[in-house]
Amino acid sequence: MPDPIEQLFAGLRAETLPTVRPPGTEPLRRAVRRRRAVTSAAAAVTVLTLAALIAVIRPDSGRPVATPPTYSGAVLTERITSLLKLDDPQRAGLSQILLDTGSGMPESRRPVLGGTYEIRMVCFGSGTLEVMLGTAVRPILCPADGASWTAATVVPEPGGPLTVRPIPRDGGPGPAGFGYVADLTQADKTRWQEAATEALGPTRDEAVASGSFFASDGGEGYDHRTVGAGRYRVRAICLGFGTARIFAGLGNGEQSPEKQTTVQCSPDTPRTASLIISASTEGVGYYVEPSSDADHRAAVATVLERL
Template sequence: MTDQLEELFAGMRAEVIREIKSPGTDAAHRTVRRRRTTGAVSAAVAALVAIGVVVGLTGLPRTSTLPADPATLAETARRALHESTGGTALFEAAAPVTADYSAAQTAYYGAITLHLACAGTGKITLLVEAREHDAAPYKEIARVDANCSADPEPTSTTFGFDWVSDQVVLRLADPGTSAGQAGFAYRATSDTGKPYPARPLYFGVPNRDSSLISPEILKSLMHRSGQGVFGNHKTIGGNVKPTSILSRGGMPDGEYRLLLVCLGSGTVTFELHHKEKLLFRTEMRCGSPAVQQEFPIGRIADANAQGKLSDVHLGHRSDSPGLALVSWAMFDVA
């Protein structure tokens, strides 16, 4: 840069010297000299400024943009979910993207929508896994993908269960380059309010407190009944033809009614077989919150005769995976 400046000033001096004339034309020559000297100095200053700018730009050290803290990115993803998703939250979480992320959450009856967002770089896949019983291996029942970015765009998928499972496990598939470079958040919702949590099985039967018929309702049925109330509950899922689930004898003769309650997805079929013949059949759409309806069964006679007497059959059908918890109570009208 020093050599360039010396050349500029040397040229300027030579040009000024060439303009010196003999006396006699002083006024005109002074004017020309001023103008050319001013122009040469201006050019030199402009060149100096230009050189200084180049040096300033090329001389500064370059810095790379470091990735944001994954925990901060997880919070960014969480905010994106809350701004774009509605419904009742069943469970939610936010965390940095890691290769070994896994978390257990409560399972619910009915359709569940899982929302996912990712802030940072790369792409992630969140798996939903469940098992049919404690000794069974976990298997995938749903998955959802999301691209990671500075402005996360939430994605979603809807799933349900074909069997009873008291919990689900959410796990990240191999995150690749997103590990340590991104944060994610997920949120499970229900459009129909918070559904009933699934209960663990004991010898294939839900816990005693899984009945949807409250003690208060049962008490009112007892007051209406002349000789007693007979009922039970069962979890059912998938597409199942009506099959026998309960046989009993000793139901007193009388005019009977049915209280049927169903929580979850799909349509439940209830059949009552008496003396090996179909006596009563009805269907009811399940829902969340639970749907409750009362039906007239009709008269049951010769109930105390020997042989197979009253036999309850339950069936279920659904266009999508999903469980239903069914409770029923049969009572004679006093």
């Protein structure tokens, strides 16, 4: 049976030894406690900072989100037509409206006479585009109130494609509409009119009247001459693309033309078309009416000859 005195000393040792520390350990324990306190404070600051950052990046999810605008194809077309100031969209020459309702926009590529073209572009809706003019690319915005830009591009001689390719880069919250109007510079129009006159060639008969014009905005060439009795011939040639109709008759030739024919336009191998009419003393009238496909893409020269 254990001695009661030994049991008493054993219990005393068990209570006392855990609290006995070697010399020099107390400063180390205080340093450890300080490091733990600093680490805990730094962790608290980090948590607060992250919470604030998340609050900035992700605002209150309960805040209502604005509904993106939606535009039908008819609304986009009407708005672009207004921004381009097209009086008659059906006869607007070198213009086109391209819509993006989610599947991208098509490329516009039309053969035209060579020269420098000034292109006015508009965009309405949302998002951004990159527009390729020939080989040059420029970015444009499509704001809800519409925006416009003007740029120039050169088409090589005697003719080639006028390429306008809008490329959506950021679809934005809704669809967008893009449109453009292209016009040959006045200097190049004059140059092509002179080329058409030269292509018509000299007359072997008596020239009564002659002229030239550039087909634009539905314009047409018209002339009326008071002449003596005799036979007369109207000749016309068209440099460019599309067709043109020639009308000729007695009097002013416009109300009830006696004859008509069609001249085919070509940028490099044009052919002359002609009409012959017999007149007394009441005069001869004639006019040339380009097709809508020739608008802004053809130059016409005419001559009235007495046979």
